[in-house]
Amino acid sequence: MNTNELSPEKSIQIISEMLEKSRKDFEKDSGTPMIIWGAVVTIVSIIIWYVLKATSNPYWNLLWFAIPLVGYPFNYFLYYKKQEKRAKNFLNNAIATIWGCFGIIATLLPIIACTLFHEAMMFLTSWITIILGFASALTGLLMKNHWITMSGFVVAIAGGLVSVFMDYSNIPLLMGCAALITLLLPGIILNLKKK
């Protein structure tokens, strides 16, 4: 590339080319963190649902803490470490901020609540499902992805309503379904589209 004068058509071409080049870097594997967290939350939720049903021992709720313990290292090694570090993109930073806030709430709220109130985990799981849907809807709106936006709204509203009537022992299953709909499936679709 040089500093020569150029035609208006060439100018438009350069602008489009540069925007496309930088977008591609950040869109590549953008669904990977959703797949990682979606898979971890879905699997852990189903395990908790199963063992609670089988044993009725509420201490199995402690398994919820496996989500951050497994999710963060997986996300670091399979996604964050491979990311482009030489440039920062506005959209990716906004999305990372939304999920960072969700992560803080979803990790600290159960720790604090379970320390203060025994067996609070089931109430919290339905609230976290609503926040998960909210974070997903915001992500979809920022990415202009209708599937992610709709799945977020559906999970936040339907998940919130269902959890009111649902038997507490089935709440982990609701969480697993929410993670499947808002994270795992959209993540797989995003990555397949970019390939």
Add this chain to the structure above:
Amino acid sequence: MSAAFKKLNPLLHSELRLAIMALLMELEEADFSYIKEKTEATSGNLSIQFDKLAEAGYIRIEKGFAGKKPKTTYSITPTGIEAMQEYVDALKSYLIIPHEQ
């Protein structure tokens, strides 16, 4: 074409400077090696163009460290964004849009 030609900003109407500005429009910030890779320009030429854009107040240059290595990052300023918007508006006056034919 009905509208008169608008004057194109000479500082932006150059292949490399326009490429740098277009790239930074999409990014919060980028370092030297990233911009060099995307624009495929030589280091010397790139440095000269960075200085010209910074002198006009279109980009911000920040020198810092990444660990122990020196690192220079570049970002677009509000003046730069405004200049790019005006440049694109001016460009439109040179282009024949099919539905206006």
